[in-house]
Amino acid sequence: MQRIGVFVCHCGSNIAATVDVSKVAEMSLMEPGVVHAEDYQYMCSEAGQAKIAAAIKEKNLTGIVVCSCSPRMHEATFRKAAERAGLNPYMVEIANIREHCSWIHKDMEEATKKAVILMRAAVAKVNLNAPLQAGESRVTKRALVIGGGIAGIQTALDIADAGYEVDIVEKTPSIGGRMSQLDKTFPTLDCSACILTPKMVEASAHEKITIYTYSEVEKVSGFVGDFTVDIRKKARSVDMNKCTGCGVCQEKCPSKKAPSEFNRGLNTRSAIYTPFAQAIPNVPVIDREACIKFKTGKCGICSKVCQAGAVDYEQKDEIISEKYGAIVVATGFDTINLDKYDEYAYSQSKDVITSLELERVMNAAGPTHGHLERLSDGKAPKEIVFIQCVGSRCSDDRGKPYCSKICCMYTAKHAMLIRDKYPDVNVTVFYIDVRTPGKNFDEFYRRAVEQYGVNYIKGQVGKVIPQPDGKLLVQGSDLLDNRQILKEADMVVLATAIEPNPDVRKIATMLTASIDTNNFLTEAHAKLRPVESPTAGIFLSGVCQGPKDIPETVAQAGAAAVKAIGLLAKDKLMTNPCTAQSDILLCNGCSTCENVCPYGAITYEDKEVNDHGIRETRRVAVVNNALCQGCGACTVACPSGAMDLQGFSNRQILAEVDAICR
């Protein structure tokens, strides 16, 4: 029989204001095995931990239950406290009476009742707990960064500067990401390329950094400190080692009708292409869908003109398998699809464009060579309307519920740049709120209004109607003047909501990293662990975690790097002793557990068994404890209950359920 101590935390008033904590302690004394109970204002404090240690010694406790906050918060704290007092740390259970109880209930009597039930469940489990011993696992001193935008580049540089090997995997033919598509950056208006390209060069020249462009993560196995990742290097059709980057192939390529991804489809590119002039690596790829040679077998001009003999039509995808200790996700964002916002006539008029498209229009390397012009007829616009929050802060399911965060600032930037370069152009911005919380941000916005005379109207646009003469009729409302506005414009720019790169779902699944309802990766703690995924060894950098501007992204990228470095600096990690075990007498040998194990920890062996006197050779499951991460998938898949998880056995879980239903 266990000797259990129950410790009920007030969490200041967080718990005590809604739960009668002394009642919970008092009730616990009636539970089997409980020999000690007390409550205290802050159990996690030094004084609180001392109380636990003292009780363990005085009452010879064999197990403890702490009724407090989520185990994610302080389970490790209390386990360490118990260990210091001589108790096995796995004899500690947490009853979460804060997040699961006091924070979500108002009625004290009901909340107390529930807290008592949660305490009972934890006591029922501790009664069946057994001491467990953690093992050790190695750390591969190499990091993987998924995504080669500014977030990924910065993280990789910081990790590499600390002396660790880093690989960057980038899906497109070049690193650089969204930032490479931007013209100027707020609030200083320095040119995006001027500050980004040196970083791209630095990353590619760094001896500790290996860049895989035109590559994707195909498979991830293993766990913190010891991931194995398969990277698919898509066939570039150009030999990276031979190509000199002279660009003749792109000039001579007769197939020039593929939409340019880099210019958001506003113009076209050749079938053999580098996305932009400063691309790194400066080695083109052949778009096999667009290439005449691949489509018809005839052509081969690029191969003929290539002095270096680098074009290789036979090249095949290559899979590289590499081991990593840490993985940083930096998959970035894209703008949302505007199909559901047809009222803005995006699909009907070439002169309704997104802000990211405007970046390309205003960029010297863009489709109009930096001249502000209507894409329909090339005429200079005189009247431009910006519409804010297109798909952001949306209450229905057409758009996104969140604020995309960057639009207020880049719209002020666009408005200011246009008014500066083309003072005869009128610029009107329809907005819901102008949000400028950032260093020098509000000053920047005020300059747009006060110095550059940008016309800001508080109100939303209901409809954009293309007119027969090519103009756009904008129908909106002015909430401050309480009037309807009908305005003719030459161009309409939509501040389109941003969303995580759609590939992130696939990557999150491979990494077993959690994502929220908007597909942003979830952090381990919203405030205290913002750059770590709840999955150990996975870190988050940039917009994949939530909307961010460049300074914030770079700051987070550095923070993610520090967390990864902290992991790589360790030689060994303590492993989780809560691993699965198979009962060979119950095992059917059906392989179901082997099929569902995400870590490849289960194999089957023929073993001699003695089942109540019947000796026979049976095919049974064997768990490799070094690989098992204790996820429990096998235990629920096993039809006969042969597979069980130490520390979370079927019996322990059923005991908890029983205690709750009692």
Place this chain on the structure above:
Amino acid sequence: MQELINRAKELLADGTVARVLGWKAGDLPYNPEPAYFETEEDLKDFVYNGFCGANLSKYMIEASKLEGKTMVCLKPCDTYSFNQLIKEHRVDREKAYIVGVGCKGKLDIERIRKQGVKGIERIEGAEITDDAETLKIQTIYGEKTIPYADAMLERCHVCKGKDHMIFDEQIGESKETKDAERFVEVERIEAMSPEEKFAYFRSELSKCIRCNACRNACPACSCRKCVFDSNKFDSSQKANVDSFEEKMFHIIRAFHVAGRCTDCGECSRVCPQGIPLHLFNRKFIKDIDELYGEYQAGADTDSTAPLTDYTFEDAEPSIVGKRG
């Protein structure tokens, strides 16, 4: 039937097989039972007729441990179960000599009785070679006739087809018997309100006497030790806590066979209380088909099963939740 017996004799005589797994006549004309035959002499009791509904694939688990091969007679639908057992490494393909036997739909004595036929002495038209569309039944009250289709098991009205999924040789012709849609009854229950569903299942499951016939007949219920018989989980005691929890047995059983059940219908056929147990399994099959694409357990021995496999196209849990 005679062809089957002749072939069995040959295989026993030339040593290809050490025994034959088939059906022998029972004490009544409609209750043949699974049996092993080891000699030519034994085979005189061998029968194969419309009442041989029993799925013999599960017997091959034990037969796989015996010396020598076993000739096993499998109807088209039984071969799905056999494949599933191969997939789960429960039977040894090398230990089986599979004779795929023809089937023209199996008969349900309860359905015959429900049509007011009592005191049965002899039944004509149940022979596998017969093409008879009607059954002629001699009873102590005189002769009755029933259309063959009206006496068939529910599962034969939604037959999976005439093809054997696995066999070494085939004997006898099969007949198309499918004349109903498989999920109609499931859809009827799905349309009920939660209260109606609860009442329906409660009323059906309250008939259960826990004889375990369903579990014993089910080829998917082939665990070495059933969780309900194990003292490791305390589940056996739990299932007896109150009148409703006792029925949890069936819900848990349905979960345990989900994704593995071939819909062979043995559970309902053997239930002495006439509970339509197959509906639980069929609901799971319907959900799996709709959420993960059509899947037939036992159609092969090597494909991945939707519930133990993951693809990026898999339905989101939220969708599963909404569907209820």
